[in-house]
Amino acid sequence: MNDTQQSRSRPALRTAGASALARLIVLAISTGLGIVVTRLVIENYGVDAYAQYMLLVGLIALVPFADLGISASIINTVAASDDPRHDPRVRGVLVTCVRILAGSMAVILLVSATITLTGSWETLLGDGLIKGSGPIAAAACLAVFAMTLGIGYGQRILIALGQNHVVILLGLVQTPIVLACIAVLLLLDVDAGGYLAIAAYCGTFVAAAIAMVLANRAVRPMLRLAYRDAVRVRSVRGARVFDTALPLLIQMIALPIAMQSSRIVLSHVGSRDELAQYSLAAQMFLPIVGVAMAAGVSLWPVFARERAAGVSSTSSPHVMALWFGGAALVVSGLVAVASPWLAEIASGGAIRLDLALVVAFVVFVVVQAAKNPLGNYLTDARGLRFQAVMVTLMMPWNIVASVLLSMQWGAIGPVIASISGVLIFQLAANWVYATRTRAVTR
Numbered sequence: 001m002n003d004t005q006q007s008r009s010r011p012a013l014r015t016a017g018a019s020a021l022a023r024l025i026v027l028a029i030s031t032g033l034g035i036v037v038t039r040l041v042i043e044n045y046g047v048d049a050y051a052q053y054m055l056l057v058g059l060i061a062l063v064p065f066a067d068l069g070i071s072a073s074i075i076n077t078v079a080a081s082d083d084p085r086h087d088p089r090v091r092g093v094l095v096t097c098v099r100i101l102a103g104s105m106a107v108i109l110l111v112s113a114t115i116t117l118t119g120s121w122e123t124l125l126g127d128g129l130i131k132g133s134g135p136i137a138a139a140a141c142l143a144v145f146a147m148t149l150g151i152g153y154g155q156r157i158l159i160a161l162g163q164n165h166v167v168i169l170l171g172l173v174q175t176p177i178v179l180a181c182i183a184v185l186l187l188l189d190v191d192a193g194g195y196l197a198i199a200a201y202c203g204t205f206v207a208a209a210i211a212m213v214l215a216n217r218a219v220r221p222m223l224r225l226a227y228r229d230a231v232r233v234r235s236v237r238g239a240r241v242f243d244t245a246l247p248l249l250i251q252m253i254a255l256p257i258a259m260q261s262s263r264i265v266l267s268h269v270g271s272r273d274e275l276a277q278y279s280l281a282a283q284m285f286l287p288i289v290g291v292a293m294a295a296g297v298s299l300w301p302v303f304a305r306e307r308a309a310g311v312s313s314t315s316s317p318h319v320m321a322l323w324f325g326g327a328a329l330v331v332s333g334l335v336a337v338a339s340p341w342l343a344e345i346a347s348g349g350a351i352r353l354d355l356a357l358v359v360a361f362v363v364f365v366v367v368q369a370a371k372n373p374l375g376n377y378l379t380d381a382r383g384l385r386f387q388a389v390m391v392t393l394m395m396p397w398n399i400v401a402s403v404l405l406s407m408q409w410g411a412i413g414p415v416i417a418s419i420s421g422v423l424i425f426q427l428a429a430n431w432v433y434a435t436r437t438r439a440v441t442r
Helices: 003-045 047-062 071-080 088-117 121-128 133-150 153-160 164-187 193-219 222-230 242-259 262-269 272-297 299-308 317-347 355-377 381-409 412-441
Strands: none
Touching: 003 047, 003 164, 003 193, 003 272, 003 299, 003 317, 047 121, 047 133, 047 193, 071 088, 071 153, 071 242, 071 299, 088 121, 088 133, 088 153, 088 222, 121 133, 133 193, 153 164, 153 193, 153 299, 164 193, 164 272, 193 222, 242 381, 262 272, 262 381, 262 412, 272 299, 272 317, 272 355, 272 412, 299 317, 299 355, 317 355, 317 412, 355 412, 381 412
């Protein structure tokens, strides 16, 4: 890495650093407030209400692809535009995206209504729902989620404008709203603990609404014009978006299956002790991956602008991959050193983490962090298609390897499987593809 490469990468690294810092702030505050929420819900409404609250809040994880991948089109187009306030290409993309999100919102609302009217919530979500409040709360949560989705493009616009850290900080809105609702219910002596999850979804909606207002100010009058044209289905055609949206959608479906199946695998082929060890270690190390992902997203518009200018990226994704990996190694190393103490506090001494498992998670965090700049560099249509193919190949690899290695080595098995999958199909593959892409554009 020479001095020129380092100096050229510094602005992008500062952008990534701002997002990482914002994510750390949100993580620290949300964790603290989350503990308060947990205590208040359990003490005042009982364990059943808390279980339902967590069950319903986790519903969002079941539909990570609800926006159909349109984030790619919005971020690429807005970031590449010299004048997003008046660019007809930006307007065309936003028109199409407004229509797509409106359709997705309508489908989710229809599904929610159908499940509610047929009384199927308890069948789908199991005994975690409280009879009476459970189905109503679930339907309301999904309805609010659908409405949030309908205005979610405000956050994408802010990311494209280099304001990813603002989007992350807006995540602080959710938990205080839940706390405020609990306080009001307690003051009024209303027994509505079964409906608290709705407040969490409302918090997410408020954050999206604030982002929408900020985005509208930044690109005014573009959003007003896009809304006007979106309803003119017959007379106004939108721009093509699925050349980038579809590959991203494939990744949004395949990645959770590939990366989040470890606990299920261990529950089938491992012991409860191994599952507990894996879960506790994951709880310590995976937040670092979240910070790296947040920092990585901030690089997407940087690369998109440079790509639109028709020049080779001055912010080397390879250099930044090394920076990301190095930073992750330092942070995860500190967590590893503290892991015996953290395990003692978290489990009361009931769970002990093997050194091999801790080291494996450190390696996993490093490869996950290092892949982010490369993945966010390859965000044009060709790059996203390439990543979609690689992630699709990684999915069966991870699952099969997790099963085989878990049977052989227990809790460390799924971690090694994930390391190999990310290293081969994402880090190494993207490194080579990005190298070829940069060679062509020079």
